[in-house]
Amino acid sequence: MPAAGAKVLIRDKILLEATRHFAARGFEGTTVQDIADAVGIRKPSLLYHFPSKEELRQAVLEGMLEHWNRALPGLLAAASSGEGQFEAVVGELLGFFTADPDRARLVVREILDRPTEVKRLLATAIRPWIDVVADHIRRGQSQGRIRPDVDPEAYVVHIINLVLSGVATHHSLGVVSDERQQRELIRLAKSGLFLHESSEPTRGAET
Amino acid sequence: MPAAGAKVLIRDKILLEATRHFAARGFEGTTVQDIADAVGIRKPSLLYHFPSKEELRQAVLEGMLEHWNRALPGLLAAASSGEGQFEAVVGELLGFFTADPDRARLVVREILDRPTEVKRLLATAIRPWIDVVADHIRRGQSQGRIRPDVDPEAYVVHIINLVLSGVATHHSLGVVSDERQQRELIRLAKSGLFLHESSEPTRGAET
DNA sequence: CCTACCGATCGGTAGG
DNA sequence: CCTACCGATCGGTAGG
Numbered sequence: 001m002p003a004a005g006a007k008v009l010i011r012d013k014i015l016l017e018a019t020r021h022f023a024a025r026g027f028e029g030t031t032v033q034d035i036a037d038a039v040g041i042r043k044p045s046l047l048y049h050f051p052s053k054e055e056l057r058q059a060v061l062e063g064m065l066e067h068w069n070r071a072l073p074g075l076l077a078a079a080s081s082g083e084g085q086f087e088a089v090v091g092e093l094l095g096f097f098t099a100d101p102d103r104a105r106l107v108v109r110e111i112l113d114r115p116t117e118v119k120r121l122l123a124t125a126i127r128p129w130i131d132v133v134a135d136h137i138r139r140g141q142s143q144g145r146i147r148p149d150v151d152p153e154a155y156v157v158h159i160i161n162l163v164l165s166g167v168a169t170h171h172s173l174g175v176v177s178d179e180r181q182q183r184e185l186i187r188l189a190k191s192g193l194f195l196h197e198s199s200e201p202t203r204g205a206e207t
Numbered sequence: 208m209p210a211a212g213a214k215v216l217i218r219d220k221i222l223l224e225a226t227r228h229f230a231a232r233g234f235e236g237t238t239v240q241d242i243a244d245a246v247g248i249r250k251p252s253l254l255y256h257f258p259s260k261e262e263l264r265q266a267v268l269e270g271m272l273e274h275w276n277r278a279l280p281g282l283l284a285a286a287s288s289g290e291g292q293f294e295a296v297v298g299e300l301l302g303f304f305t306a307d308p309d310r311a312r313l314v315v316r317e318i319l320d321r322p323t324e325v326k327r328l329l330a331t332a333i334r335p336w337i338d339v340v341a342d343h344i345r346r347g348q349s350q351g352r353i354r355p356d357v358d359p360e361a362y363v364v365h366i367i368n369l370v371l372s373g374v375a376t377h378h379s380l381g382v383v384s385d386e387r388q389q390r391e392l393i394r395l396a397k398s399g400l401f402l403h404e405s406s407e408p409t410r411g412a413e414t
Numbered sequence: 415c416c417t418a419c420c421g422a423t424c425g426g427t428a429g430g
Numbered sequence: 431c432c433t434a435c436c437g438a439t440c441g442g443t444a445g446g
Contacts, residue, residue: 010431026320028236032425044427045431053425105319108372112312113233115379122380130382147398154383154391158373162365165315165372172322173329175337176361184361191354192395217415239441251443252415260441 011049013039019060023102026109027057061110064103065125067096076132083194085136090159090189094182097167104168130156137193147195159189218256220246226267230309233316234264268317271310272332274303283339290401292343297366297396301389304374311375337363344400354402366396 017038021030032053036046050056075089097104111118134153140146162185170181224245228237239260243253257263282296304311318325341360347353369392377388 026233026235028233029320031423033423042432043425044433047426048431051426108315108376109319111376111379112316113236118379119381122382127382149394151383151387151391151394154387155395157380157382157388158369158392158395161372161376162369165368165376166365169315169318169368169372172318172325173364174326175329175334175364176358180358180361181364184358185365187356187358188362188365188395188399192398238439240439249416250441251417254442255415258442 010039010041014046014049014056015060015063018056019102019106022057022060022109023105027053027113032056060106064106065121069125071096072129076129076136083190086190086193087186089133090163090186093160093163094167094185097163098178098182101167101171104164107164108168145195146193150193155193162189217246217248221253221256221263222267222270225263226309226313229264229267229316230312234260234320239263267313271313276332278303279336283336283343290397293397293400294393296340297370297393300367300370301374301392304370305385305389308374308378311371314371315375352402353400357400362400369396 014035017035018030021034021038025034032046033043035056036043039046050059071092075092076085130153133156137146137150137152137155141148141150141152166181166185170178221242224242225237228241228245232241239253240250242263243250246253257266278299282299283292337360340363344353344357344359344362348355348357348359373388373392377385
């Protein structure tokens with residue numbers, strides 16, 4: 001095997017183990033030694049690939065941000081239809097984080113550990129997408145498909161929170177099965193958004 | 208300053224500052240020195256009151272658990288009526304954590320940092336209360352007041368999650384105001400639970 | 415509640 | 431990618 005490609009592999013292995021450890025024990029609760037041990041190299045060798053613990057954190061987070069910068073535009077632009085799009089976006093969100101719950105735990109930890117940095121990142125990189133979804137909701141409201149009492153921005157934040165924190169804490173709680181929890185999440189999100197409902201025609205709910 | 212009552216006061220001040228720091232930076236991210244500095248004493252003096260950092264963590268958590276062991280029985284037993292009780296329990300939950308968001312952040316961190324311990328605690332101390340609420344929901348379902356498709360246990364877990372994580376992360380996100388976020392949370396929780404819809408006037412109508 | 419101090423471990427560097 | 435090693439800081443103790 002050519003030695004040229006090996007460097008990339010070890011870098012990825014470091015990122016993988018760093019994600020695992022940061023997610024499970026937090027950035028402060030993880031030592032560079034822990035990660036080096038998990039990778040199977042010495043501490044100074046790890047610090048050759050990532051010159052500081054802080055830069056390792058950044059690299060781990062950038063990997064996740066990259067995913068969403070790629071996935072979100074397509075998801076939100078393509079569909080454009082109400083309920084189908086809703087399923088697609090929430091499904092993608094749930095799928096991404098349940099595929100590796102460490103991602104959700106990492107994001108929740110980052111929100112708690114570095115509020116100011118997250119706030120800045122959110123304002124520039126995530127807020128625009130929240131607004132796009134909120135506008136979709138407002139359009140649905142004027143068309144009578146979506147409950148008029150929904151607060152679009154607040155609703156979107158709650159759903160993201162529900163998915164993120166739900167996945168992050170699920171295994172620590174173990175009250176109900178993954179499947180029941182996810183099914184109920186989608187039911188809750190839908191019943192709080194759409195007006196029509198399968199068996200309940202809402203007539204004269206409001207004056 | 209009277210010396211007699213001072214010992215109790217300093218203990219409480221240590222607990223207060225420990226809560227603040229553990230909530231903001233995590234247990235591993237906080238040093239005993241940090242807390243001692245905030246209190247205004249030396250590190251060994253703090254360690255006289257709480258013989259180890261670990262015992263300080265336990266004391267902080269016990270204070271919170273005590274509150275709920277006192278409050279929950281009354282809340283759940285007294286009311287017994289559907290929607291009124293729902294408002295009371297969710298209101299108490301929201302009120303307790305919004306009164307001091309550090310509490311919410313502390314609990315979320317504990318769930319992430321110590322999954323096994325939390326699981327044990329949940330099974331013995333919290334699970335019974337979830338079951339009580341779930342049974343209330345099932346009774347409401349058989350009476351036709353509550354949506355038949357609600358998964359009681361999963362629903363309760365989601366609502367707790369929504370309150371806890373919502374409060375814990377709110378100031379780090381700053382997307383919408385506290386008030387809008389809380390109002391939408393209650394709307395979302397209600398619309399996902401009850402069949403009839405609004406028996407009370409919706410104040411502050413927009414449009 | 416303090417000063418003085420401990421061994422262990424932290425993130426990181428030198429130098430090959 | 432390694433061995434050897436650094437100053438700083440960690441939680442905690444001794445002893446008053």
